[in-house]
Structures are given as C-alpha cells and as structure tokens.
Amino acid sequence: MQPVPNLFSYPRYWAECYGTAPFLPMSRKEMDKLGWDSCDVILVTGDAYVDHPSFGMAVIGRMLEAQGFRVGIIAQPDWSSKDDFMRLGKPNLFFGVTAGNMDSMINRYTSDKKLRHDDAYTPGDVGGKRPDRATLVYTQRCKEAFKEVPVVIGGIEASLRRIAHYDYWSETIRRSILLDAKADILIYGNAERPLVEVAHRIAAGETIDTMQDIRGTAVIRKEPLPGWKGVDSSKLDQIGRIDPIMNPYMEGAPCSDDATDAAPAAQEAQPVLVQPPKPKPWEKTYVKLPAFERVKEDKVLYAHASRILHHETNPGCARALSQAHGDRIVWVNPPAFPLETEEMDGVFGLPYQRVPHPAYGNEKIPAFEMIKTSVNIMRGCFGGCSFCSITEHEGRIIQSRSEESILKEIEDIRDKVPGFTGVISDLGGPTANMYKLRCKSPKAEQTCRRASCVWPTICPHMDTDHSPTINLYRKARDLKGIKKILIASGVRYDIAVEDPRYIKELAKYHVGGYLKIAPEHTEEGPLSKMMKPGMGSYYQFKELFDKYSKEAGKQQYLIPYFISAHPGTTDEDMINLALWVKENRFKLDQVQNFYPSPLANATTMYYTEKNPLNKVSRTGGDVFVAKGERRRRLHKALLRYHDPAGWPMIREALLAMGKGHLIGNGPGCLVPPEGRNERAASGKGLKPALTRHSNIAHQRGNGAGSKPTGGKPVGSQLQKGAANGKPAAQGEGKSAGQNAGKSKPAGKPAHKGKAPTRAGSAKPGVKPAAQGGKPAAKGNGAKRPAR
Secondary structure, three states: OOOOOOOOOOOOOHHHHHOOOOOOOOOHHHHHHHOOOOOOEEEEEOOOOEOOOOOHHHHHHHHHHHOOOOEEEEEOOOOOOOHHHHOOOOOOOEEEEEOOOOOHHHHHEOOOOOEOOOOOOOHHHOOOOOOOOHHHHHHHHHHHHOOOOOEEEOOHHHHOOOOOEEEOOOOEEEOOHHHHHOOOEEEOOOOHHHHHHHHHHHHOOOOHHHOOOOOOEEEEEOOOOOOOEEEEHHHOOOOOOOOOOOOOOOOOOOOOHHHHHOOOOOOOOOOOOOOOOOOOOOOOEEEEOOOHHHHHHOHHHHHHHHHHHHHOOOOOOOOEEEEEEOOEEEEEOOOOOOOOHHHHHHHHOOOOOOOEOHHHOOOOOHHHHHHOOEEEOEEOOOOOOOOOOHHHHHOOOOEEOOHHHHHHHHHHHHHHOOOOOOEEOEEEOOOOOOOOOOEOOHHHHHHOOOOOOOOOOOOOOEOOOOHHHHHHHHHHHOOOOOOEEOOOOOOOHHHHOOOHHHHHHHHHHOOOOEEEEEEEOOOHHHHHHHOOOOHHHHHHHHHHHHHHHHHOOOOOEEEEEEEEOOOOOOHHHHHHHHHHHHHOOOOEEEOEEOOOOOOOHHHHHHHHOEOOOOOOOOOOOEOOOOOOHHHHHHHHHHHOOOOHHHHHHHHHHHHHOOOHHHEOOOOOOOEOOOOHHHHHHHOOOOOOOOOOOOOHHHHOOOOOOOOOOOOOOHHHHHHHHHHHOOOOOOOOOOOOOOOOOOOEEOOOOOEOOEOOOOOOOOOOOOOOHHHOOOOOOOOOOOOOOOO
16 A cells, blocks of 8 residues: 555644543533633534544544544534534534434434334434434535535445435435535545545645545546546446567577577667656546436446446555536545554544543433443454445455554553443454454555455455454453453354364353354355355354354354345245244344445345446346335245244245245244134234335335235245346355344254243344444444444
8 A cells, every 4th residue: 555644643733732622522611611712623423422432423523633623523413403503603624524323314214214213322212313314414504504614524424425326215316415415525434544634734724626636535526637537437347458478489589599599789888767657557547437317317327337436445446436417526536545553543542531421411322332341453344245334434454453552442441431340342343353354465455356355255365364363362351350351243254264263262262152143144146146155154163163162161152143135035045044044943033124225235236136246237137136015024024934923924925936835833834824813813904104205105005015016926926036036056055244233033043952042142222334234434333243
C-alpha cells in the first residue's frame, strides 16, 4: 500500500488548548462548563451517545477531539423541526451526520417489512426514536438550521447508498444518497482517515470544491476530475491486450547460439536517462458506470454495475467510479487505505469513558449492555459473503491492534466498568479468528480483485496461522482479575480447521457451553450464491471441536445459524435443509429470512435474478429467487418444522411437489398429518399484520401477500423454481462461515439420546451485521458476528 500521513501526524488545531472533555457535550450547559463559546464540529447521530469504542460517533468524536477540534454531539434529535439541530449553535467547520451504527431502515423494519417496536441503541430499548432514512432527514434539518454550513455524511447507511441502489422497502432503484440528502460530501467505510483530512482542510480555509479527490469520499460533480482518464464500464469484462511470447530460436534471441557467437558491436557511451516510475494502470483512472436512469430501467445493467463496484474495493488497485445522475455525476474516489497497527492502537486508546452519557441516567441501552465487557481486536473481513455488508463497509484487509493495546483495554474494563465480574464477554470483531491474518504476498494484496480470499477455496497467499490469536488469548487469560475470556464473535470455521491448535485452545478455555457458527445452508445452490464453503468444513470442525471438548472434560455444543429464502434457494433446497436440521435434532427458535440490504451482492441477485459473482449477460447467469410473502413464509416455516403454525403451508407445498411421503409420524417425515383439532382451528385464520409498507390489496385481506399467485399453491411452482435455481444433490455439503443472526436453535443438539430441551446461549440485542444489523457507523460496531 502507498505511504499516507499517520492519523496523528497532523498539526493540532488551535482549540486543543481547551483539553479533553469528560464527555463530548450534548447541551449548551456542558459547553459552558468546558469554557466553549462554540463547537468546531457537531455530530448528529440516530444512536444514543455511548462514549465507547464500539459506537461509531464516539470514535469519530474522540478522533476529531484528538486533532484539537471542539466536538459536540446531537444524539437522536427531534426531527420534526430544525430547532433541536440548533441546540449547540452553529458549528465553525461542519456538521457530521450518520443514521447510527445500524441502517435506519433495517433498525426499524423486519425482513418482512413489519415495524419493530424496539431499538437496541436507544435508552429503554424504545423504538421510533429515529426517522426512516435518518441520514436524509438529519441532513435536510441541518441545512435548514444553518444553510451555509457544510454537511458531511457517513456511517453504514451512507456507505451502502453511495451510488444508485436497490431499495427493498420501496422496491425501487433510488439515486445516490448524496443527491437525495443534498449533502456536501460523503465518507464511506472506516471514516477516520478521510474525515481527519477533510476536517483539517476545512479548518485551513478550503471549501468542498477543492477537496474532490480524497480517498474514501464521494462528491457530486458536473464532469470527471481534470487529468483522469476514463474506462467505459461495458468493456471491463473483456480480456486486455496480451504481449506475444518471444521465440527463443529466432536470430539474436538472448539464449540462441548465434547470439553468443556474434561479436558485440562497438558502441559509444550514451548518457543515462532516468525515467520517472511508470504509473500503475489504475492510477488517475476512473470507471464510468451505467447511468442511474439506465440501471433504473435495466436489471442486467444494474447487475453489471454492482459487479464493477465490487471489483473496485481493494485500496491498493481500486479505480474511481463515476455514475451519471441526470446532468450531474456522482464521483466515488477509491477506498481509503486501511489503518496500520499503530493507528488502530491510537484510535482505541482515546480517552473513552466506556459508559453512556450521564444524561440518560439509569436507563439501560441494550447494545451497550451487550458489549460493555467485550473488546474489539480487529476490523475487516476477507470472507466476502454475498449477503454481508462488512466487506462493502470495512473492506477485505484485516486491520489488527497490537497485543499491548488489547490487553490494556481489558485492564481498563477490569478497573473502570461498574460491576465487572471478571468475565470478558468477547475478544473479536467481524469474526473471531481473523486477527493478524493477511495476505502473505504484499504485491498480491495490493493488486488482488478477488471478492473473497476463502471462496471457493482458500487462497494459497492467505495466511492461516492462528498463532497470534492463540498467544493473545493466553496473555489475556493470565491478566490479574480476569476469570474467563469468552469468544462470542462467530468463528470462521473453514479457516480454523487449517490450524487445529486454535480449535483446541477455543474448546478448552473460551467456550461457555455453546459456540455459534454459521453454515447458513446445507445445499450447494444457495451456498454458491452466498459464497460460503461446503458442509465438509463444518463436519471437520465439529469433529475437532467435539474431540477437544471431550479431552477438556466438557460437554459443549455447536449452535448453527441459517438463512432462509436467500437468492439461489429453491423450495427443494429448503426441504433438504429442514430434513438436515430435523435429523440433527435441532429446533430453531428465531429464523432470519434473507434481508436485502443496499449494495450487497445477494441484494443484486434478489432484485435482478442475475448472478453478479460471474460475468453478467442477458442470456445466462439466472438465479432463482424466493419472492413474495407466501413463498418467503414457506421457507421460514420449513426451518421451523416443529412449529404447528407452519404445518398446513408445509403440507400443501409437499403435496404439490409430490413429496407426500414426508408427511407422517415416522422418523423420516418432516411434519405430522393433519389432526382433528388442527382441522377445527384451520378455518379461523389470522389477518396479516399491517405495516407502513402494506399495499391496499394486502390491507383488504389478501393474506397471500401483495401479489396473488393465481390460486396455485406455492409448492406447485417448485418444479419451475428448481429448474431456474440450482438445487443441489441431496447430501452434498456446503457452507461454512459465521455470524450470528440467522436461525437460532432453541434447543441444544441431542446428547446421549436426549432431545433438545432448552434455549441456546446466543445473546439477544443487536441485529446481525450481515443483514444490516449493527456494523459500526465508522467501522467499529458493537459486537458483530462474522460471516
């Protein structure tokens, strides 16, 4: 990677003389106590203000404070008018706006578009404290309050909407959020590096018009940046020019006989010309994406644009992106360079209080309660799962802290967190076991365009030595006052099996009875679209985990998570998965239907029914997608085969598919036959819950969903679906991965013939990152499960 200024190398702003604030002020009264007459930067967020490094606005605020700026926070403001946005006065430099650690739409609605009534980032777990599309609303109110003040938007919501994108809630293609919000500049991904540069340049008197080429930012322009050459996106999948190989037998070839016999000709001395280094092909180059108006009307072009964007995510070789929106273009600069270990240590070593702001009193904030004794040891994920937002937001390159920094944070928790019991709830991040794992070849790391380093197979350049993680665990356990270190982040088990020492260490010391892992599915069709490995890795990991648990004298269980209705999943695939779940005696409590979050590859599949993981064309690459409320409910019901509420729908589908033999009370059956009490109750029915997104037909009683299926049962469409999808042969394994959040087994796996009886240990609280749940607003969220 190219050398860039260290985060902490900038000259401090003059306001550093005011020192460090105990908490970043949220009121004029607090500003007066600090002796401030104004704020240099005001941050507006949809989350409650928790001064902790797992909360994006706390990290951003403390980072700017460390640069010498006076930073105030307006948390969860009343958006009905501009008044609440004026409570701290006019900022001297800019407003920074984010929806929070979660996308505001995913925070507010379930995958079935039903309203949630809770919010883990709000005191008292109260829902409705932030508006839909919070970044847009907050930005517009900031502009109303102080029109001339620049607004910088960022966080997960802005990152995933930096270009034209499919919006699941309105089922439309929306413009870049920059245009809809009317913000001045957008920062995507981990914000520290670009934001610090923006802040210092604004403080030096520059305007946004002179800051158009900062990495990790997007801006609105009339034309491409001067001096940059463009590449038309329609040519990206073509093979470039290949130079011919020299014939070793031609006359004068370096290795030919005549070359050695010929006498060298006398040459006069010539001056040596020193040429400047040849520019890399991606430098000062931008890719012209299909325009918003074209991708809005053409699903194939949308899939093509998505594929291009995901190819331009490596900071080492990414090109800028340009997408026309009418007579303007959205210019997306290449991603910011990842932080070095020293910089990561600096960010996590800032003076956080590690508790919510005193203004909240004794009210509990669930997201904080979940992570208050956990430690984030790294950022990024090279898994590249197609449904996950981590890669789009944090990138593939792992950014790790030093052991010293992590151990110091554990000691701070021990010494400062009220009621600490000696148990660290997690040492992890997006995944548990990618700490200090990076590409062994710096050249390959800089130029690689693979979407995943571990799919379809683990790249030979990828380091899988878990020694740094094992050594960290051992040192953390040895700290005085620490009784136990638990690992709650999801384990990437396809990597773990490459180093069984890690599995042994994990099973012996760091599992509290249950370990969550995420196969996501068992069938090759959906797994190939998820970019997840096969079930062979799962069985290999389970064998080692069981072995080492037994050696440690422990009864410990794996808790698998699954996604239903993911693109590429046919009804046949879901039946095979349900049979696997039943055969292994799991009863899944909470099941997560696929949630199409903006910009994810899987969302592109959902909308276009094309596969952007391969070259996109109009004649091939079709993906079967389970759409419509009824079919999605069927897929969810199949994973909850034990729930009587879903039996009628499952029976109907099985009969339509010619699988009536799966209805019965035998061990190979999926659901029992219809009983007398069930028949009596079946006529009553339940009216579907209404939501803000319910259409008129749905509200007036079309219980089958917004689009009637013409009277055909879901199962009758299966044969067509199976043909369009890629149903795997039963028994073929597939899946790996991690992350919490899909399906939750309510019972532990059977042991010594006993059926599952009690709930697993997966913790409630923040939603999974991959489905939009809780990636950090600036790169470091409350605990995120791995993908």
